[in-house]
Amino acid sequence: MIKVCKFGGTSMADGTNMRRVADIIRSDEERRYIVVSAPGKRYGGDIKVTDLLYETYRNIQKHGVTGEAFQKVANRFCGIVEELALPFDIKEVLKETEKELLRERSEAFAASRGEYLSARIMAALLNVPFIDARDVVKFNDAGQLNGELTFSLLKEALKGKRRAVVSGFYGSDPEGRVVTFSRGGSDISGAIVARAAGAGLYENWTDVSGFMACDPRIVPNPQQIHSMSYKELRELSYMGANVLHSESIFPVREADIPIRIKNTFRPEDAGTDILPTSKYKFSGRTVTGIAGKKNFTVIFIEKSLMNAAVGFAHKVLAVLMRHGISFEHMPSGIDTLSFVIDNEQLKNGVLDEVCDEIRTAVSPDNLRTYDDVALIAVVGHGMSRNVGTSARLFDAIARAGVNVRMIDQGSSELNIIVGVDNSDYERTLNAVYDEFFSEQA
Numbered sequence: 239m240i241k242v243c244k245f246g247g248t249s250m251a252d253g254t255n256m257r258r259v260a261d262i263i264r265s266d267e268e269r270r271y272i273v274v275s276a277p278g279k280r281y282g283g284d285i286k287v288t289d290l291l292y293e294t295y296r297n298i299q300k301h302g303v304t305g306e307a308f309q310k311v312a313n314r315f316c317g318i319v320e321e322l323a324l325p326f327d328i329k330e331v332l333k334e335t336e337k338e339l340l341r342e343r344s345e346a347f348a349a350s351r352g353e354y355l356s357a358r359i360m361a362a363l364l365n366v367p368f369i370d371a372r373d374v375v376k377f378n379d380a381g382q383l384n385g386e387l388t389f390s391l392l393k394e395a396l397k398g399k400r401r402a403v404v405s406g407f408y409g410s411d412p413e414g415r416v417v418t419f420s421r422g423g424s425d426i427s428g429a430i431v432a433r434a435a436g437a438g439l440y441e442n443w444t445d446v447s448g449f450m451a452c453d454p455r456i457v458p459n460p461q462q463i464h465s466m467s468y469k470e471l472r473e474l475s476y477m478g479a480n481v482l483h484s485e486s487i488f489p490v491r492e493a494d495i496p497i498r499i500k501n502t503f504r505p506e507d508a509g510t511d512i513l514p515t516s517k518y519k520f521s522g523r524t525v526t527g528i529a530g531k532k533n534f535t536v537i538f539i540e541k542s543l544m545n546a547a548v549g550f551a552h553k554v555l556a557v558l559m560r561h562g563i564s565f566e567h568m569p570s571g572i573d574t575l576s577f578v579i580d581n582e583q584l585k586n587g588v589l590d591e592v593c594d595e596i597r598t599a600v601s602p603d604n605l606r607t608y609d610d611v612a613l614i615a616v617v618g619h620g621m622s623r624n625v626g627t628s629a630r631l632f633d634a635i636a637r638a639g640v641n642v643r644m645i646d647q648g649s650s651e652l653n654i655i656v657g658v659d660n661s662d663y664e665r666t667l668n669a670v671y672d673e674f675f676s677e678q679a
């Protein structure tokens with residue numbers, strides 16, 4: 239079986255960690271294709287190389303020089319190569335990189351150099367070929383991944399190579415200009431390489447031993463999730479469980495490749511397996527995990543006989559579309575329609591404009607907004623199998639004295655989303671966790 243391994247920023251943070259990574263790779267013949275992030279934080283308060291590179295770009299834009307930020311990047315990489323005692327002329331590569339940064343004047347290009355340099359160093363450490371993602375990961379003009387072209391270019395590049403290191407996070411557009419994924423996007427690169435390589439497993443190595451059933455910063459010592467389905471992952475990671483980029487499943491989904499989250503610093507821990515439907519076995523749990531995010535606004539619209547008014551929702555959606563706003567949820571009743579939208583999109587007077595336009599478009603009987611709403615997603619295939627799950631959920635929330643602002647149940651019965659005041663967020667998470675997990679210990 240071919241395993242593709244992606245190592246995150248903490249795993250690449252310094253020479254010692256990189257050596258650890260190399261040992262993990264060498265300990266298993268099946269670990270063949272490696273995708274790496276840029277060096278991340280070494281300690282609390284440290285700055286990720288990617289952030290320093292964004293700062294470098296801002297320096298170039300403002301002052302025409304790479305400045306102190308790039309000096310810090312250079313120091314990080316020189317330190318790593320020195321620590322590893324590699325015969326790799328990092329000074330020369332950095333000099334060339336600085337020239338390119340000044341020439342290209344592109345934010346994406348600047349951001350991508352962390353992955354480019356760490357992949358080159360990892361390839362030198364393992365003594366295997368380096369594959370530049372710029373040559374093989376292709377985006378279209380709209381900035382979306384061109385999967386077909388990417389998979390065929392990557393397949394060709396990997397052919398005949400026992401092992402290789404591919405840089406994560408970026409690729410290029412049809413003109414060859416560097417394009418990056420969103421932050422944390424090396425997870426997606428790893429999934430793309432896994433798909434192209436026909437891998438039997440995509441190992442995603444990070445600094446935690448997998449997913450917890452709830453955010454450990456809010457619920458003390460939550461249980462570990464040993465396995466979950468792709469769909470559960472998508473729901474949990476989208477709603478804030480940020481172990482893995484929420485878009486990572488798309489490249490592996492069609493090929494049914496399982497993902498395993500592993501901890502570089504505790505490789506003996508089992509981690510979390512994320513399985514395609516065909517391989518997923520029901521765990522017996524009612525709830526697999528709970529995740530959540532703060533800072534949403536609910537726009538609540540009421541109009542008598544809304545159910546009979548053809549095109550009502552369409553007119554409201556047209557207002558959102560005109561403002562380029564995407565919504566998270568759209569719970570509806572016979573005469574009511576609500577939209578849940580993250581606050582970021584409604585800043586600087588946009589919320590008022592949107593409400594005015596909705597009033598003009600559909601003359602509602604009532605239009606109210608609630609801001610400072612937190613969303614909590616309770617996720618699990620088991621919920622649809624067990625009678626009384628929602629009664630237990632809402633009973634637990636009521637016992638905690640929390641007022642529910644909004645409820646939405648995904649049509650797949652995979653999740654129930656509850657909206658509460660931001661100030662009730664922590665209390666609700668703890669109450670829901672205790673209800674579903676204290677008995678499952």
Ligand code: ASP
Pocket residue numbers: 246247275276286288289352406407420421422423424425
């Ligand atoms: N280095 C990039 C970031 O910090 C991408 C990644 O690590 O996945 O977001």
